[in-house]
Structure formats: structure tokens, C-alpha cells
Amino acid sequence: MTNFTFKNPTKIIFGKNTISSISAEIPSGKRILVTFGGGSVKSNGVYDQVISALKGFTYFEFWGIEANPDISTLRKAISLGKGKNCDFVLAVGGGSVIDGSKLIASGILYDGDAWDIVMKRDWTANKSLPLASVLTLPATGSEMNAGAVISYREKKEKFAFYSQYPVFSVLDPETTFTLPAHQVACGLADTFIHVMEQYLTTTGQSPLMDRWAEGILQTVIEIAPQIKHNQQNYDAMASFMLSATMALNGFVSMGVSQDWATHMIGHELTALHGLTHGHTLTIVLPGTMWIMREEKGDKILQYGKRIWNIEGENREETIRKIIDRTEEFFRSLGLKTKLSENGAGIETINEIERRFADRKVKFGENRSVDSSVARKILEQVL
Amino acid sequence: MTNFTFKNPTKIIFGKNTISSISAEIPSGKRILVTFGGGSVKSNGVYDQVISALKGFTYFEFWGIEANPDISTLRKAISLGKGKNCDFVLAVGGGSVIDGSKLIASGILYDGDAWDIVMKRDWTANKSLPLASVLTLPATGSEMNAGAVISYREKKEKFAFYSQYPVFSVLDPETTFTLPAHQVACGLADTFIHVMEQYLTTTGQSPLMDRWAEGILQTVIEIAPQIKHNQQNYDAMASFMLSATMALNGFVSMGVSQDWATHMIGHELTALHGLTHGHTLTIVLPGTMWIMREEKGDKILQYGKRIWNIEGENREETIRKIIDRTEEFFRSLGLKTKLSENGAGIETINEIERRFADRKVKFGENRSVDSSVARKILEQVL
Missing domain, CATH: 3.40.50.1970 (Rossmann fold)
Known part of the structure; x- marks a missing residue:
């Protein structure tokens, strides 16, 4: 720690x-x-x-x-x-x-x-x-x-x-009872991915923070279908509200490294296309997970096992299954997870790569997401 | 909630x-x-x-x-x-x-x-x-x-x-590297039971708080043998320190009821016999769980399944197994879990019953632990 x-x-x-x-x-x-x-x-x-x-x-x-x-x-x-x-x-x-x-x-x-x-x-x-x-x-x-x-x-x-x-x-x-369903879906996704940015890093830094991060993920997964069924379910909406607040107030990030590369790329999608923030994250995260699987593989496997009960012999195959399951969850919220489904394409990728190169930025836990890695992440979710 | x-x-x-x-x-x-x-x-x-x-x-x-x-x-x-x-x-x-x-x-x-x-x-x-x-x-x-x-x-x-x-x-x-082993054991027990006092109540009040409470319990269970093996293990002691602080700072008790009957009985054991606080709790808690199994049964079953992977057809039998497993964990810390092992006996029970009756106190989530229930709890762990 x-x-x-x-x-x-x-x-x-x-x-x-x-x-x-x-x-x-x-x-x-x-x-x-x-x-x-x-x-x-x-x-x-x-x-x-x-x-x-x-x-x-x-x-x-x-x-x-x-x-x-x-x-x-x-x-x-x-x-x-x-x-x-x-x-x-x-x-x-x-x-x-x-x-x-x-x-x-x-x-x-x-x-x-x-x-x-x-x-x-x-x-x-x-x-x-x-x-x-x-x-x-x-x-x-x-x-x-x-x-x-x-x-x-x-x-x-x-x-x-x-x-x-x-x-x-x-x-x-x-x-929250009368919020548009799309806003609720984006809020659930935002909550989930705020946690992922603080969790999907080097393993073994803090077993307690891992459990608390996983606790928010498990709660969001548990309440999402209840909310889809009935947005006036007080207890489910209360759990949503509490989870969203606890996902980004420092409570799950004590003594652990953080990432935020997905957010940095997502912000550009909002800036260029006006997409809702939470929605940009569901598009980018599966790409980040796959392209960064060398660095993040161990934690992806922990996440897959504890959250989705997915395990397997073949590392790459298991990681692929875990990412697919995550994307499936985002789609179950009613969100689209590909750039091409959201009015963005190769020009958007070119522009984001250009911006990151201009700004000479390097994102992620180990500052290894530069303009060319961001390009690969976005190509993955085209 | x-x-x-x-x-x-x-x-x-x-x-x-x-x-x-x-x-x-x-x-x-x-x-x-x-x-x-x-x-x-x-x-x-x-x-x-x-x-x-x-x-x-x-x-x-x-x-x-x-x-x-x-x-x-x-x-x-x-x-x-x-x-x-x-x-x-x-x-x-x-x-x-x-x-x-x-x-x-x-x-x-x-x-x-x-x-x-x-x-x-x-x-x-x-x-x-x-x-x-x-x-x-x-x-x-x-x-x-x-x-x-x-x-x-x-x-x-x-x-x-x-x-x-x-x-x-x-x-x-x-x-914490040079603390006496008994103090470390009592600290781990105290952390564990602080969480139990906020968790072992009515089910379904807050899925997130349940997960966070369980997260501390899982962490304590994970680090306890590491600490027993090597009290100079920095990461394990850091997790211990963080868990103890997070167990009683309000972070796991938002929007849920609390109990604290075990503590109230434990305080009397300290007052009468000078026992270390954490140690009194490991004696009392198994008694509280068994005597209060009508009220707390559903949560005990959730705790048993999620923390100890214990499930079963017969409710009473399963609850008994879960309590035994909990007691076994306390004993693995090097703590004794019976009154009679700690210099206390029937006179102590009489005195605590008398005190609670004099003070007309009622403890626990539903204020159902009065002097006579406290007596039953203590007789259970004689």
C-alpha cells in the first residue's frame, strides 16, 4: 500500500x-x-x-x-x-x-x-x-x-x-424517479467506470480497497435490472445514488494507484461529438481493457473471477470473455458500445490522436497511454 | 434504506x-x-x-x-x-x-x-x-x-x-511491528466485531453497505494468518490498520440499523474482570448470534454464505455451523472464546443480569436484549 x-x-x-x-x-x-x-x-x-x-x-x-x-x-x-x-x-x-x-x-x-x-x-x-x-x-x-x-x-x-x-x-x-432512462443508464455506467478507473490497476495494493471497489460494481450490477424494471423503486434508486457518490469520493482509492485513461479519451468524444459522459466510457473501456491487457491482465482476471465468476485456463481467451461480459452489461443498460454506433469514425480517431500528440500527454496508471496507444484503443471499439 | x-x-x-x-x-x-x-x-x-x-x-x-x-x-x-x-x-x-x-x-x-x-x-x-x-x-x-x-x-x-x-x-x-501478539489478536477481533455490530441486522437495507462490511471481514480473515506468520509484514499490517479505522468511522453504516448488544455485554466483562475489549467480544458474539438467531437468522445465513461459503438445507444446523466457523476463526487468532476459560463464571452472569435489570436497559437492533436475554447469551458461552 x-x-x-x-x-x-x-x-x-x-x-x-x-x-x-x-x-x-x-x-x-x-x-x-x-x-x-x-x-x-x-x-x-x-x-x-x-x-x-x-x-x-x-x-x-x-x-x-x-x-x-x-x-x-x-x-x-x-x-x-x-x-x-x-x-x-x-x-x-x-x-x-x-x-x-x-x-x-x-x-x-x-x-x-x-x-x-x-x-x-x-x-x-x-x-x-x-x-x-x-x-x-x-x-x-x-x-x-x-x-x-x-x-x-x-x-x-x-x-x-x-x-x-x-x-x-x-x-x-x-x-431521480422521473429522470430520462438514458440519463439513468449513463449514470449507472459512469458509477461503474469511475470504480474501474481506481480498481483496474496493479493487483495486491490493498485487499480492502479491492473489496470495496468490487462491492460498488456488484451493487450496480444487482440494482441495474431492478431500476430498468421500475425506476420508482426507492431502495434501488437509493442504492444507485449512494453507489454513485461512493464511487468517486476517495473512499475506494486509499493507498492504491489509479488509471483514468478511459476518462481522458472519453472526454474527447464528448468534446467532439457531444456524447453523454457515461456513454463515452462504455465505448472506450472495453478497448482500454483489451489494448492494456499486458499491464492490467492480472487485475482483469481478479475482476472477472470475483464479479462475473469467469475463470479459464487460457489467459487471453479468459480476458476476452471478461471484456465481452462487461460490454454485454453495458449494452443491457441500453447503451451502445461502438464508435460507429454513435456517429464517430476514423476521423474522430485521427483527431484525438492528433490532439494527444500535440499536447504530448501520457495517461494511465503507468503513463503508458500516449497518442498512438489511444489510437489503438479507439480502433478496437470502432 | x-x-x-x-x-x-x-x-x-x-x-x-x-x-x-x-x-x-x-x-x-x-x-x-x-x-x-x-x-x-x-x-x-x-x-x-x-x-x-x-x-x-x-x-x-x-x-x-x-x-x-x-x-x-x-x-x-x-x-x-x-x-x-x-x-x-x-x-x-x-x-x-x-x-x-x-x-x-x-x-x-x-x-x-x-x-x-x-x-x-x-x-x-x-x-x-x-x-x-x-x-x-x-x-x-x-x-x-x-x-x-x-x-x-x-x-x-x-x-x-x-x-x-x-x-x-x-x-x-x-x-505496529512490535505490538504484543495478544494485542494484535484483540485488535483484529475488535475490527471484525465492530463490523458485525453494524452488519448482523435486518437484511436488505443496503446492498452496498453489506458489501463494504463483508469486504472488511474478508480482509481481516485474509490478513490474519499473514500477520500471525510475520508481524513485520508491512502490507498486511497496513491492511490491518486501514481495516480497523474503516470498521468504525461510519463508512459501513450509512442507512442501515445497528446492534451493539455484544459490545454492551462485553463492556461489563471488562469492567468486572479487566479483560481486553476485543477479547470480550469474541466470547460474547457467538452467544449473541445463537440466542438472537430468530431476529438475525437471515443475515447470519448471508454472512455464512458470502464469508465462509457455508450453505445448507437445515436452517438451525447451518446457523450453528456458521457460528462454529466464526468461533474457530477467533480461536485461530489465539483468543479463548468461553467465559470459563477467562476466569468468569456464573457469578459474573448473575452480576451482569443484575446490573442490566437495575439500569432497565434494552440493547440490540430491536431493543430486545434485556437483562434476561443477556443472561441467556452469557450462559451460552459459559
Whole structure:
């Protein structure tokens, strides 16, 4: 096990009818910028609950943070927050709203253009207003981590940066009952693959972290058909929400190496084709697993045995079966796992290879995924 | 899943040679009360590392916090801390030193007798100085939770109360290399049974929490023989340390009910016979499992199947096998699992029954363990 530091200060308020608790969590006297996505919270009752809880507070609403939050939208929110002297940000929505709000909370206290904050990659160089969230779409884990991913559509770019942890996040599973089925499928895939990025590395680093990572994978596999059958199944949606949060809050990555090559390639697919984040991962991961099977083979075999009960004499054959089973699971969610099924082709591969070569990036646990390896991974899933 | 709130603000600094990091974690200018146990830290190098890290700070040493920290000892430490105007407490030791230091940190700011704080059961009624720890004995989880258990030997009493979370805790697995084998065995048992108290309840409350609880049990079972073979096995001791901390920091108890009847009975065995805490649990748990098999049977069967691969047609027989296998594991650690092997007998059972009846207590998930059920549990393990 490698040395590590762990601290996650976010308070989670989880369960039915918990949105009203925000009134007790936000210090009185705060001038709150409340940030929203496209408006689905108005039809599912979340908006009314939030507004009711904010009675007595001074607040200003900002609407329209899109999936893969765009710098141009966030600049407008920052401008509003500065103009109204806001000193607290409450994000109401999914990972995109929360990610965007992390930049907003920092940008309000920053004199220059907020994109500078992203490109420095490290928010800690700046100050930030306190931020909290009411989560409505389990997927990214942003409600309990310090990361955020921001897009710059004009440049077709998408970058991650490190920000602050939310002070608190309210997770009411009932807010997910009316989500579009595709969003739920992408959220389940995102949860699964967040875990894989922290798990599919060198074996034997931490037996406990392996078990906990496998525990999330097993739970997602167990609840996925229940959710497909009935998205109003409270216990299944609660398990989904808890799993998504626990998949990317540092709880399964103590003392172990991480990978994230699949994510880095996936971000480019979103930037170039606007594909939903979780969906890009189901396309890329099977390619990463196969092309990186030299490095990751032992862990793939552990994963196959413990999660899918697949074992075999022939190493390559067994690895192939395990990857196929994984892809089959993604397809059972209703997601397509090939580039060609999602409007991408050889030009996309060329462009991603070119970008990675330009940026001279090397991704993955051992920094062995460069532009040419990324090309092989994408060709594998064409 | 039931509604819950989760927040654990403790920073964990984990790994080799991390004790020196305390100098960067404690705010400069603090007047530190450094608390120790019996002196083993002087022979294993921990004391020297701590003192070296405290260079430049004003600090005062308090020695002699015993296993199952006694109120009379803690009163002396509080008196020293008050006299020296200390405003920070650094506990260096195992769970007893940290538990005791939680009361010290609160008692220094309290005008009355510190036992009042324990009997109120809730520290939050009082203030507390900030507290941090350097852990040397993995077992209780006190380094990352808000609980503490304090003894009053004169009265042969032992009670838990809720205190504050440590600001930070340093976990260097190498500090455990020279622990007495019996302490290591008790620590492994304590870790295992902390999990069981949060897991052996109604089934189906949270599939993820079940998996995580099982993950700790599996890890303890996997590393126990490695540790018995070689207590200087860094990775095994690191997994032990991580498992012990994760077993009682709230990470496996989100949205699920808990039990703790075994602990409540175990505390009485310590109070009456001075038995090491972890050891009392290995005696009591098999009795609790058998006597409470009506309530806990479904979960015992899940535990048996997933952890020990034990299944069978006959419910009672299978439960018996699972309990026997659990007891066998405890005995493999070198611990004795019967009252009569540990100097306790029918008088002890009488006294515990009398105490519970006097206090009119009811323990367990469903508050169904009263004095007469506790008697049956203890008779089962006579």
C-alpha cells in the first residue's frame, strides 16, 4: 500500500424529504446564488422544495447550466453572482450543474477570466465561496468530491480541474424517479467506470480497497435490472445514488494507484461529438481493457473471477470473455458500445490522436497511454 | 434504506514515516498536551519521532493512560492541561489513549468533574479543545470517530460517550511491528466485531453497505494468518490498520440499523474482570448470534454464505455451523472464546443480569436484549 492522505469534509444528508434541511445548513444572512440546469426540477417538484426551504434567505436564481457545463454559460453566472454580491452558491441538479457551480463559486472571487482557473487545473490557487448541492442525477460523484470538468465548446475542449468539496449535499433518491432512462443508464455506467478507473490497476495494493471497489460494481450490477424494471423503486434508486457518490469520493482509492485513461479519451468524444459522459466510457473501456491487457491482465482476471465468476485456463481467451461480459452489461443498460454506433469514425480517431500528440500527454496508471496507444484503443471499439 | 446524515471530517495521514507530518498539521503557537500510554512508544521509536516533529512547539507530556482509560487518570491529565493552559491535545497511542484524550480535551474546558461529561453521554453539550492522534494500535477506530469509552474502576463501571472527531490522525503501520501478539489478536477481533455490530441486522437495507462490511471481514480473515506468520509484514499490517479505522468511522453504516448488544455485554466483562475489549467480544458474539438467531437468522445465513461459503438445507444446523466457523476463526487468532476459560463464571452472569435489570436497559437492533436475554447469551458461552 502506498502512503496517502485522506480527508473528505462534505456532509451528506441522505433520504426522503430531506431537501427542506438546507434551511438549517446554510448560515443565515448568506446571499445565495442558486444554480440550475435546464428546468426539469420545475416539473418534478424539486424546485418548489428548494424555494420553500430558502424562505427567509436572500437568493438569486441562475438557470441554464447545460450538460458538460460550458465556460460561456458559467461566465454569465459568475457575472450575476458578482453583481448581486453573493457569498454562497447552492447547486441544484446533476454533476454538470455542480461541476459548473464549483467554477462559479471560485470565479465570483476571481478578477480575471474563469477559464484561467480551469487551465491552472488547481483551484486552491484561488479562493472560493462556500458551495453546497441538492443532487438530482447520480453519476459523477461531484456532490462529494473536489473535482469538476468544464467544457469550452468554441474550442471543442473539455478539461478537469480541482476545486473545493461541497460543504453539504442533499441526496433525496425520490428526485431521480422521473429522470430520462438514458440519463439513468449513463449514470449507472459512469458509477461503474469511475470504480474501474481506481480498481483496474496493479493487483495486491490493498485487499480492502479491492473489496470495496468490487462491492460498488456488484451493487450496480444487482440494482441495474431492478431500476430498468421500475425506476420508482426507492431502495434501488437509493442504492444507485449512494453507489454513485461512493464511487468517486476517495473512499475506494486509499493507498492504491489509479488509471483514468478511459476518462481522458472519453472526454474527447464528448468534446467532439457531444456524447453523454457515461456513454463515452462504455465505448472506450472495453478497448482500454483489451489494448492494456499486458499491464492490467492480472487485475482483469481478479475482476472477472470475483464479479462475473469467469475463470479459464487460457489467459487471453479468459480476458476476452471478461471484456465481452462487461460490454454485454453495458449494452443491457441500453447503451451502445461502438464508435460507429454513435456517429464517430476514423476521423474522430485521427483527431484525438492528433490532439494527444500535440499536447504530448501520457495517461494511465503507468503513463503508458500516449497518442498512438489511444489510437489503438479507439480502433478496437470502432 | 433509512435516512441518514454522514460527515467525517478527520484527516487521515497514512503510511511509512508520516509521524513527522504532525509539525505541519498543528497550528503554530499551540500549547500542546501530549498524552501517552504506558511507555512502549519509548522503545519502538514512536516517542522520538513525535518529539522530533514537535520541535519549536510548546508541549507538555502526560504519561500513564492505561488500557480502558480510568477517570482518575484522566482527571490528573485534565488538571495538568488546565494548569499549563493547553489549547491542543495530541494523543499518542492506541484506542485507550485516544478515547481518554477525547475526555481530556473536553474536560480542560469544563469547570466540573469530567465524569459528568461521560454520564451526560454527549460531549456536544460541552466545548472541546482540538484533538489529534498518532495511532499505534489498530483496533477501536477512535482515530477517525467521535466515540470514546471511559472506565470508573472504583465503581467497576465503563460507559461510552460521544465526543469530537480528531482533527487529524497519523497512521504509520510500522508503529505496529512490535505490538504484543495478544494485542494484535484483540485488535483484529475488535475490527471484525465492530463490523458485525453494524452488519448482523435486518437484511436488505443496503446492498452496498453489506458489501463494504463483508469486504472488511474478508480482509481481516485474509490478513490474519499473514500477520500471525510475520508481524513485520508491512502490507498486511497496513491492511490491518486501514481495516480497523474503516470498521468504525461510519463508512459501513450509512442507512442501515445497528446492534451493539455484544459490545454492551462485553463492556461489563471488562469492567468486572479487566479483560481486553476485543477479547470480550469474541466470547460474547457467538452467544449473541445463537440466542438472537430468530431476529438475525437471515443475515447470519448471508454472512455464512458470502464469508465462509457455508450453505445448507437445515436452517438451525447451518446457523450453528456458521457460528462454529466464526468461533474457530477467533480461536485461530489465539483468543479463548468461553467465559470459563477467562476466569468468569456464573457469578459474573448473575452480576451482569443484575446490573442490566437495575439500569432497565434494552440493547440490540430491536431493543430486545434485556437483562434476561443477556443472561441467556452469557450462559451460552459459559
